[in-house]
Amino acid sequence: MATNAYVPGAETLLDIYRRTALLKANDERIRKVITSGKIAMVYYSYRGQEVVPSALSACLRDDDQLCTIYRGIHDMLAKGFPLKELWAELAGRTTGSCKGKGGPMHLTFPPKGIMVTTGIVGSSAPIANGLGWAAQLDKSDRVAVATFGDGASNIGAIHESMNLAAVWKLPVIFVCQNNLYAEHTAYKKMTGGETIAARAAGYGMPGIRVNGNDAVEMYAAAAEAVARARAGEGPTLIEAMTFRFHGHNFGDPGEYIPKEEMAAAIANDPVPALRAKLIADGIATEIQLASIEAAIEAEIDEAVEFAVSSPWPVADDLRFDVFAEEIAR
Amino acid sequence: MATNAYVPGAETLLDIYRRTALLKANDERIRKVITSGKIAMVYYSYRGQEVVPSALSACLRDDDQLCTIYRGIHDMLAKGFPLKELWAELAGRTTGSCKGKGGPMHLTFPPKGIMVTTGIVGSSAPIANGLGWAAQLDKSDRVAVATFGDGASNIGAIHESMNLAAVWKLPVIFVCQNNLYAEHTAYKKMTGGETIAARAAGYGMPGIRVNGNDAVEMYAAAAEAVARARAGEGPTLIEAMTFRFHGHNFGDPGEYIPKEEMAAAIANDPVPALRAKLIADGIATEIQLASIEAAIEAEIDEAVEFAVSSPWPVADDLRFDVFAEEIAR
Amino acid sequence: MNAPAKPTVTILAALNKALSDACSEDEKVILLGEDLADPEGGGIVGVTRGLSSKFGDDRVRSTPIAEQAIMGAAIGASLAGYKPVAEIMLMNFTTVAMDMIVNHAAKLRFMSGGQTHVPIVIRTMTGLGYGSGGQHCDYLEAWFAHVAGIKVVAASTPEDAYGLLRSAIEDPDPVLIIENLPTYYTPMSHELPDSSHRVPLGKAAIQREGSDITVVTYARMANETRNAAAKAAEAGVSVEVIDLRTIAPWDRETVLASVRKTGRLLIVHEAVREHGVGAEIAAVVNEELFGELKMPVRRLGGAFAPVPYSKPLEDAFAPNAARILECITQCVN
Amino acid sequence: MNAPAKPTVTILAALNKALSDACSEDEKVILLGEDLADPEGGGIVGVTRGLSSKFGDDRVRSTPIAEQAIMGAAIGASLAGYKPVAEIMLMNFTTVAMDMIVNHAAKLRFMSGGQTHVPIVIRTMTGLGYGSGGQHCDYLEAWFAHVAGIKVVAASTPEDAYGLLRSAIEDPDPVLIIENLPTYYTPMSHELPDSSHRVPLGKAAIQREGSDITVVTYARMANETRNAAAKAAEAGVSVEVIDLRTIAPWDRETVLASVRKTGRLLIVHEAVREHGVGAEIAAVVNEELFGELKMPVRRLGGAFAPVPYSKPLEDAFAPNAARILECITQCVN
């Protein structure tokens, strides 16, 4: 599926791996920290989906902008969300990127283009269009990315957004992370039509389904879509096939997923697969990768420590950031 | 495009013509009555679109149910809305089908299956699904029809409805009357993709674009869709190409429509075309048709007279029909 | 002497039984919503658990994530004689379905001149305390109360949850039921309500009689108010606690009679205070009992802010028993 | 003696000039909405006529019929430094875009801890009198007033329409502007406002001073109230007319000062009275001026019903000058 123009080189693959390793380690740490009781939070694990945003972000610049969803910490970390501000926000502290007001479902970090995280299914896409419109007006070649899930594909906002983006030829990339489940509901059961990607044709927009767990394939699709958008040729829909290895949110045992389906997915865990490929292809050595991974763990240690030792907000903070002016008591 | 199974016979064609003649005469009368100042109302002329619902309704029974829109009096009359109750409602009288509370945008007449008329773009479709679900539960072979415009195709509700209907295999027929304009906006300008019909594929649903002004073609598409729905084989999207000969609503001069486009459409007025075909094919004589048309005029005369001589509602009527119980003052 | 048996029955169980009994007694009752059927776990908190297995997946259906389609399907089926109970998982998600609820469900009876009506129930849930943040914990009852043609109810006990839901299903008009996440799981009663139990819509409950001050409230705040009232009693303050149960139309007679007696009124809800339902109640009581009040009507409500994430902020957002008690104490002094 | 020249300037013209001036002065101002650009007629009532021709169709864009997409595009562009003015043709159509407005536009500043903000304006219109019926004439300002993070304004004169719109565009937070269909076309002023004219958000206007009773109102009802007040004056009753102009946050100081002076308050709006913004104003005034009022705060509002079609019903739905006068007369006697 990958055209030659968009084959990732060795350096790019290593870059992608670096991101996936960070994402995987971070997810594992979050679940550990929740289990230990150190930080309480609502958490939507992305374990298993790491390659999608890692390969995508390898095609993006800091000024490219992202609208993501509650299950989006992988998208953000891949795009460069700094760990300390992330963890402090998860811990609800004033040092968090959102001063503790947003939390895991509303993480924001504009310096890296992380503009909106929404807890409302489907609502990332309409806003990404506006970011794309602004890029057009600015005559910038930056792009906007909207990520959302397979379940979100059936909601009205997504339809309206894809049509508008097509009609206005917006530099927007719609990335549907099809992990085959929407909460407890299987993809097949709630989706008319075989693929989400096929719906793009109805808007006169290119749509492609790829194995999102394959770094090469995902990179090729993303790079092509980004190039199209930067060139002013309009939006693309990428349906990235993937899987989540945990329940919908932390605490959901995921009993609705057949055991064999889960086992097969885990057997194809994309992160060790990419790791093995790097070594097999001679792109990196075991020692190099282990040292990358160790550095990541250390960085996370530091971020967690920073977070839990930061101050809590106080009730009076509710008066600020509602409007530019403060709210009188 | 018509398969042999769904070619309308002579009687059916005459039946379709009878409806189109009624629709055309009724539209002309409404505009005349408004111009004369006899009745004031908001009015969305359907002149030019008569064949679509006439051919469709020739495939429907009284117990089949319809959700239509503000530009929907043609849909309703074709389905059997009685003229007196219609005109009295347009005139805002207590004898109107809705006691004067609904008006032209909210006409309702359940005995003929006319269940909902909505002024909100796109909102006919979600409700039609519920009527379809009820038919399924009743193990009835009745069907539900949602009509809407080309502009409505780009709103979220339509997307959600088509997907749900496909997934639940509902006996629903989605009829998009593509008159090439949404208010002042040309179809091409606001629609991603070549046709609306093509979007059906994205839901795994049959979708067909037909010349809605051609009784034979429209009938064939409608009959096939209705047969499919009655057989439990699920929904169909029909994109019926047509045109409106007047502005969006009464008073809109329609300046955004290029003169040549309008002239060409009027030159192909579907009602006289069908009339001429009936005579040419020997299905009816000029005398027969003229007598049908004269009877229609007389019926409309009577309805208008009934309407304007009926009593007005009084303020106290606002306390009723909000809930089943009356509202205290 | 034996210790009294611990309560075991929760609001969750009462709602589940109400839906089950309604489905058993009337085959026109049908259910739909995201993840609602048993293959999808019987609802994300389990209110509908077991029902699709019992009543079939024609009548109890999981849906795509498409709230407009959900509401439309409910409205349409109701027009054809069914009594759909539609779940909008969280109250914030009603924002994508307001057209269906407000322009259609609430108005079709009127706009059709009474030819059609929309006997649907919309079950939805909200509630803070779990760190869900700004888009999952809104209290929007005032919006719906402002709309003619739809009723709004909320329960604070298993008995009321059962009785209100059964009455709502039997009501010929649309009813919005607001469930409260943190109150689902608290064992409060000893027995599940009998299938004949009903709570009439429009009738408040005097949950505690008192003479010094009336507190009008509903949903989770009724529990907090009961606790505050118990504490106040220890300090010699006699609080009358009125749980509205039906938020719209609210029970003016019961509220006015109580305030006529006590001369003092405090209204408590979690929703943002400004333009909340407390405003309407305050306006009416002031109008009806002008000159009869011992103090101005007071209101406690949520902060004028989105619901925040961080625990100390979340805790500060809404009233609780301690703050209600403090306010009661101020009022009577 | 010459007859005074007839006024020629309408609210419509003032709005058009405000948008044009804003676009001229700040290239970050952009407009979008259905049928908004000149090839589509410059808006269905012409508020944006001429603007796409003047400022280009990159900045002034017609959209598909897709209110969620419209609002999303406005929000996104504002996050990237623009000042979008989005039109939602009629207020009832906000019901399909409430998620974007309430969960996103109003909350992003707060949820991002102030990192982002949403300086958008939403222009919408409503108003009865044309027989549009139940789905085209709702007055939903109370919904938005209940939401922290969005401001709500409405003008009753060309000067205020101009000044409020300019201020709204310059405001760093989302502002909803409610225009009123029947008031667009009435010539009310002699000159178009100067481009420096602003009306600060949050400040009411005392449109007529008086000593016997205060009437607080806004939008079309301000016009009706001015007429009623003039008639009342003939009968010797001195009415102070306050046009809120900003409905949320409303100008408590001005209202309280006036009611402190007159001792009487009537609130008038077209929106359904129950749970309308009048309820909040009544609640606050009663709380702040307890014991200082000569009569209970009264409210006139729309009937508790959907907006009806038939002329006599439509006429009966909302207050008008005659009913306001009647109520004023009752109040002062």
Ligand SMILES: Cc1ncc(C[n+]2csc(CCOP(=O)(O)OP(=O)(O)O)c2C)c(N)n1
């Ligand atoms: C409008 C709306 N409806 C329902 C929900 C509840 N909800 C949260 S996540 C989710 C499932 C979404 O599934 P999908 O789009 O596949 O994304 P995934 O969680 O698999 O990443 C649902 C129904 C919501 N947040 N917003």
Ligand SMILES: Cc1ncc(C[n+]2csc(CCOP(=O)(O)OP(=O)(O)O)c2C)c(N)n1
């Ligand atoms: C949700 C919503 N947005 C906007 C409108 C205003 N409006 C009424 S009709 C119309 C055009 C609809 O065009 P189309 O769907 O093609 O139907 P037609 O009028 O051509 O029959 C618009 C924008 C509306 N009624 N509802």
Ligand SMILES: [Mg+2]
């Ligand atoms: Mg999914």
Ligand SMILES: [Mg+2]
């Ligand atoms: Mg059209």
